[in-house]
Amino acid sequence: MLQRQMPAWVSHSLSDPCQAEDGMASGALKEGSSPCHLLTVRIIGMKNVRQADILSQTDCFVTLWLPTASQKKLKTRTISNCLHPEWDESFTFQIQTQVKNVLELSVCDEDTLTQNDHLLTVLYDLSKLCLRNKTHVKFPLNPEGMEELEVEFLLEENFSSSETLITNGVLVSRQVSCLEVHAESRRPRKRKKNKDLLVMVTDSFENTQRVPPCQEPCYPNSACFHYPKYSQPQLYAEAPKSHCNFRLCCCGTHRNDPVCQPLNCLSDGQVTTLPVGENYELHMKSSPCSDTLDVRLGFSLCQEEVEFVQKRKMVVAKTLSQMLQLEEGLHEDEVPIIAIMATGGGTRSMVSLYGHLLGLQKLNFLDASTYITGLSGATWTMATLYSDPEWSSKNLETVVFEARRHVVKDKMPALFPDQLYKWREDLQKHSQEGYKTTFTDFWGKLIEYSLGDKKNECKLSDQRAALCRGQNPLPIYLTINVKDDVSNQDFREWFEFSPYEVGMQKYGAFIPSELFGSEFFMGRLMKRIPEPEMCYMLGLWSSIFSLNLLDAWNLSHTSEEFFYRWTRERLHDIEDDPILPEIPRCDDNPLETTVVIPTTWLSNTFREILTRRPFVSEFHNFLYGMQLHTDYLQNRQFSMWKDTVLDTFPNQLTQFAKHLNLLDTAFFVNSSYAPLLRPERKVDLIIHLNYCAGSQTKPLKQTCEYCTEQKIPFPSFSILEDDNSLKECYVMENPQEPDAPIVAYFPLISDTFQKYKAPGVERSPDELELGQLNIYGPKSPYATKELTYTEAAFDKLVKLSEYNILNNRDKLIQALRLAMEKKRMRSQCPS
Numbered sequence: 081m082l083q084r085q086m087p088a089w090v091s092h093s094l095s096d097p098c099q100a101e102d103g104m105a106s107g108a109l110k111e112g113s114s115p116c117h118l119l120t121v122r123i124i125g126m127k128n129v130r131q132a133d134i135l136s137q138t139d140c141f142v143t144l145w146l147p148t149a150s151q152k153k154l155k156t157r158t159i160s161n162c163l164h165p166e167w168d169e170s171f172t173f174q175i176q177t178q179v180k181n182v183l184e185l186s187v188c189d190e191d192t193l194t195q196n197d198h199l200l201t202v203l204y205d206l207s208k209l210c211l212r213n214k215t216h217v218k219f220p221l222n223p224e225g226m227e228e229l230e231v232e233f234l235l236e237e238n239f240s241s242s243e244t245l246i247t248n249g250v251l252v253s254r255q256v257s258c259l260e261v262h263a264e265s266r267r268p269r270k271r272k273k274n275k276d277l278l279v280m281v282t283d284s285f286e287n288t289q290r291v292p293p294c295q296e297p298c299y300p301n302s303a304c305f306h307y308p309k310y311s312q313p314q315l316y317a318e319a320p321k322s323h324c325n326f327r328l329c330c331c332g333t334h335r336n337d338p339v340c341q342p343l344n345c346l347s348d349g350q351v352t353t354l355p356v357g358e359n360y361e362l363h364m365k366s367s368p369c370s371d372t373l374d375v376r377l378g379f380s381l382c383q384e385e386v387e388f389v390q391k392r393k394m395v396v397a398k399t400l401s402q403m404l405q406l407e408e409g410l411h412e413d414e415v416p417i418i419a420i421m422a423t424g425g426g427t428r429s430m431v432s433l434y435g436h437l438l439g440l441q442k443l444n445f446l447d448a449s450t451y452i453t454g455l456s457g458a459t460w461t462m463a464t465l466y467s468d469p470e471w472s473s474k475n476l477e478t479v480v481f482e483a484r485r486h487v488v489k490d491k492m493p494a495l496f497p498d499q500l501y502k503w504r505e506d507l508q509k510h511s512q513e514g515y516k517t518t519f520t521d522f523w524g525k526l527i528e529y530s531l532g533d534k535k536n537e538c539k540l541s542d543q544r545a546a547l548c549r550g551q552n553p554l555p556i557y558l559t560i561n562v563k564d565d566v567s568n569q570d571f572r573e574w575f576e577f578s579p580y581e582v583g584m585q586k587y588g589a590f591i592p593s594e595l596f597g598s599e600f601f602m603g604r605l606m607k608r609i610p611e612p613e614m615c616y617m618l619g620l621w622s623s624i625f626s627l628n629l630l631d632a633w634n635l636s637h638t639s640e641e642f643f644y645r646w647t648r649e650r651l652h653d654i655e656d657d658p659i660l661p662e663i664p665r666c667d668d669n670p671l672e673t674t675v676v677i678p679t680t681w682l683s684n685t686f687r688e689i690l691t692r693r694p695f696v697s698e699f700h701n702f703l704y705g706m707q708l709h710t711d712y713l714q715n716r717q718f719s720m721w722k723d724t725v726l727d728t729f730p731n732q733l734t735q736f737a738k739h740l741n742l743l744d745t746a747f748f749v750n751s752s753y754a755p756l757l758r759p760e761r762k763v764d765l766i767i768h769l770n771y772c773a774g775s776q777t778k779p780l781k782q783t784c785e786y787c788t789e790q791k792i793p794f795p796s797f798s799i800l801e802d803d804n805s806l807k808e809c810y811v812m813e814n815p816q817e818p819d820a821p822i823v824a825y826f827p828l829i830s831d832t833f834q835k836y837k838a839p840g841v842e843r844s845p846d847e848l849e850l851g852q853l854n855i856y857g858p859k860s861p862y863a864t865k866e867l868t869y870t871e872a873a874f875d876k877l878v879k880l881s882e883y884n885i886l887n888n889r890d891k892l893i894q895a896l897r898l899a900m901e902k903k904r905m906r907s908q909c910p911s
Contacts, residue, residue: 116241116310119149119173119206121183123156124230125166130222132189132197137161139190142229146206147731148181148707149173150311151283158190174238174312178245179252179707180730181206182671185229187221198678202229203729205671207710209235221675241310241344246603248377248588249715251706251735253603256369259284259305259315259343263293264361275320277360281305281343282314285601285705293360306369306601307343308705315341315364319357373603374595375702376581379588379717381760384544384580389417391550392450399447400896413907416764416899418449419756420553423779424456424622424746425771426864427487428855431874432828433461434480435881436769442882443889446472448896451763452553453752455745458771459621462555463614464531466579467538469546472553484874486531491867494529506535510616514609515597516739519695524619530867531618539611541594543579554578557621558752559742561734563726564693568747571726573734574754575742577617584703585758586721587734591702602705609700620697623744671713671728698739706735720759723790746772749786750779756821757792765899767892768825773856773864775803776827793820807831809888811895818906824895826884828855833880839887853880 123142132138141158150173159165175181183204189197202219209215215233243255263277276290284307291303307313318338341354346366354362376382381389396418397410420440422433433454440446454462465471465479493499503525511517528536546552557577561584562568575584583590591600599607708730712718726732734740745752750772756763772779780797787794795812806827814820834851837843843851853876854860861873869877885892 113242114176114178114245116174116176116238116243117211118236118238119146119175119181119209120170120234120236121173122170122232122234123167123185124232125164125168126187126227126229127164128222128225128227129163129165129187130199130225130227132199137163138199140165141188141190142167143184143186143188144171145184145186145731146173146175146181147736148179149175160190174241174310175206176243176245176252176254176310176707177207178247178710179254180671180710180712182729182731184731185219185231187229200678201676203671203674203676203731205673206233206235208670209233211235211237219673219675243310244371246371246373246377247709248379249709250587250712250718251377251589251603251703252709253373253375253377253706255309255371256306256602256604257309257343257348257366258369259307259346260302260365260367261289261291261305261315262302262363263291263356264363265293266359266361277320277356277362278318279303279305279362280316281307282316283307283311284313285599285606291362306604306606308602309368310344313343315343315354315362317341317354317356317362319360369604374591374605375600375603375706376583376590377588377603378590379585379760382581382590385554385578388547388550388554388580389450392554393550395550396448396450399444400900403444403448404893404896414900414904416896416903417451417762418445418765418767418896418899419451419453419763420446420449420767420769421752421756422452422454422458422462422769423750423752423771424454424458424744425750425773426457426622426624427460427867427869428773428828428862428864428877429454429457429771430460431483431487431869431877432771432881433458433769434476434483435878436826436885437461437465438476438480438878439882439885440767441472441476442886443892445767445892446553449553449767451556451756451761453556453558453755455558455750455752456622456624458752458769459557460527460531460618462557463618466543466546466552466555467536469548470551471546473551480878483531484871484878486533487869487874488871489868491526491530494526499529510612514599514607514700515612515616516698518697520619520623520697521616522619523623524615524617527618527622528615536614538614539594540577540579540582540596540614540617541592541611547579556752556755557617558745558755559621559623560745560748562693562696562741562743563737564696564741566726569724571724571732572743572748573724574721575740576755577621584734585754586718587703588717589703589706595702597699598702599700600702600704620742621744623695623697623742671730693741693743696741696743698741701734701737701740703735704738708733708735720790720792721754723786749782751783753783757787757794759819763821764903765822765824765895767895768823770825770827776806776829777803780823780825793817795820795823808884809891811891811898813898813902818902822895822899822902824892826888828881829884830855830880832887833883836883836887837879838883839889850876850879853877 121144126140129138129140139158139160140162141156143153143155145153154171156167156169159167183206185202185204187199189199191197200221217231219229219231221227221229246253259281261279276292278288279291280288284305286305289303316338339354339356343366346352346364348367349365352364354364356362393412393415397415400406401409423429437446452462464483471479503522506525507517507521510521543555547554555578559575561573561575563571573584573586576582577593579593581590582593582596594611595605595608597612598605598609713728756766768780770776770779784794784797793814795814797812806829808826808829808831810825812823812825830853835843837847837850855862861869862877
C-alpha cells in the first residue's frame, strides 16, 4: 500500500449527512465502550446426508450467514457424491456480544444445471457460547435418519476493537464510519471525460458507486461510503474496461483486475492511496460519524407530545368543570385522558365520523378529548379537518356540508385523460424525489380528487399548527408493517403516524414526521427526501388494493388455516433433543436451536401466489442497519407487542429490510386501538366508533382477544350481545385491572333512530322514511366499495351517527365519571 502527501481535496469537508444534519436527542442509553469478539466457526463434517438427487448422492456444501457481522454469506467447498462429507474449514467473524447474534448454517446441494437446492438451515444463538472455551456441537438434523452436522465454535476477546453502542434495550446502533473516496487518473487526457471507476464497500449503506477520475488532485469529485466500523468491511475497486486492459502481469493476472483493500486497518483521518490498474489511484480517508442519532430510540412520548398533553389538559379541565358543574377545578393528575377511536370502512367511515364528531361537539366531549385515532376511511375525515388549525372550535356543520358536496359529486371526471395526465406528472415527480410509486399512490390521487376541488399540498407535519396551543385533539393515524411474502399471521407490526413523529412502538423507534420516507442507516440520516404530500399518505392509510390472495380469503371466510398450513416452512426445535449435548450457557435467555426445513418447490410457488402484494406501499426503512439487543425478547416494551412467529427470529425482523411494506390495518383488525394502549399515553376513556361492514362486534372482540394474549389491560367484551340485537352504546370496564381504560362502544346501527329524529322527539308519520337506513344489506348504498352517495343517503348517515351520540349522553357521562374515579384512585395509590 502506498502512502502519499495528502491531496488538497481532503482539506475540504465532504457533505457527509451523518455530520451535516443536526441529530435529535435519542433519549436512549449509551452503553459506553463495548469490546468486539472474534468468533471462529469450524465446519467439521456431516453424517448421513439426505439424498437430494435421484441418481446420485448429494453434492453437499454449507453456507454461513451472520448478518450482525457481515451481510456476505460464506461457504465451504463442495464435496460431491458423499454420504459423510468432511470439510474441516474454519471461518472467522468479528461480533459484538451486546447484540443478538444468530448464526444460520445452511446445508445445500450444488447443482450445475439448475439452481442449488437448499436442504435445511440451522439457527444457532451465539449467546450460548462461553468466552475462551471451545464448544463442540453435533446438530441432529434428522434423528430418524441419524443425520447430523458437526461444528466447533471458539469465542475470543479482541481488545483492539471496542465501540460505543447506543441502545434502548431493544435496538442497538453501532459505530459508523464514513469513507471518502477520490479517484485520480495518471494517464494523459485523450478524451473529454474519463470512464468512471466502479467502487464497492461491503456492508456499507451505499454498497456500490461509480467514482469519476480526475487529473487535478484538488478537484473534490468524491464519493462517500458509510459502514459499521467493526463489520470487517472491504473495498473493491475496478478500473474502467478498455481494449488495452487485457495485458497480463508476470504472475499471470490481468493488470486491471479488481483490487481489494480491507478497511479495518485504516486510521481515522489518515489518507491512504490505493493503485487501481496501471492508470488510476484511489485516495481514501476514513472518519467517524457522529454518535448523535436522527432516530429517537426510546419508549417515552416525544417532548412535543408531552408539551401538547400539558396544554391540552388545561382545555380539558376547563371543559369538564363546565360539563360536570364541578365546584372545584381539577388538579393536573385528576384530568382524564379521553380518546376518540375510529375504525375503517371507506366512505361510510368518513361520513359517519363527521356525524359522530358533530354529536360529540354538541355534548362538549370533543373539547374534552386529548387524542383521536383512525385508519382507512376515517383518516380522510381527520386529514380534512386538520387542514384548519381551529377546526374543533368551529361549528362542524359547515365542514359537514362541504364534505357532502364532494361525496355526492360525480367521480368519473377523475378518469378523464386530462386529469390522468396531470396525475401522471405528479407521480413521476414523486418517483424522482426517491419514492417507489405503486397503484396505491394513484389511489391517493383519486381520494384527493374525491375530497376537494384542487390539489392539496399539505403535509402531515403541517398539522402541528392545529396543536400548538392544545386547541384540538392530537390525531394519530395507524397502519401495519408486513412482509411481502409472509402471511399476516406470521408477521405484522403496528406503525403509527402523528404530526410530531412516526414510528413503531414495538421497537421504541421514531423519527420526525417530516423525515418519513427519507433514507437512514444505523439510526443516522443518509439522504433527506421531501416529505410526501397528504394525498400519498391517504392512499397509504387506506391501501385497500394492497391485499394478497391470502388476505382476500381470510376476509371472506372465517379462517385461512387451510392455505396457511401449506405455505409455511417447517420448524423443528432441537434444543431438547437428547442427541444434542448439554452446553454450558453463558446467557440466561438464549433462543432455542432450530432447524428450518424449507417448503417444496410447489409449496413455495403456491406461497408466492397467495402472499404476494403487487401494490403494497414501500417506504425507506428508517430502522435499516440497526441490530437487536441481546436481551430484546426480555424487554418489557417489546414483549408487550411481540405477537408473531418471526419475533423470535431476529434475522428476519425489520431492521434488516431496506423498505417498509405498509398496509391498511383493517387487513389484520379493523380498529386503531394500538397507539392508545401504549402505557406512556395513560388513556383513561376510549370512545370506540365502529364503521366496519359485517359483524359490528368482531373488531372489538378481536381487540379484546389480542389484549388478553398480550397481557395488555383492557375491558372484557362479555356484555356484548348478538349482532342482531345490539344497542346503540355500551360502557365496558374491568374493575380488577386498574390500568385498563373505560370503553364507550358505539356500533353503527339504526335502532331508536327509526322512530326518533332527536333524543325524545318522535317522528311524524311523514318522517318515518327518513329513519330507514339499509346500512349493511346487499343493496346498501353504504357499501365499502362506494365512493359516491346520494344527498339523501349522506344526510341519513350523518344524522344517524349524530343521533346515536346525542341519545346516549347519559352513558357517556357515566363512562366519564368511571374514568375519572379510576384515575383518582390511581393517583392516590401509585404503583
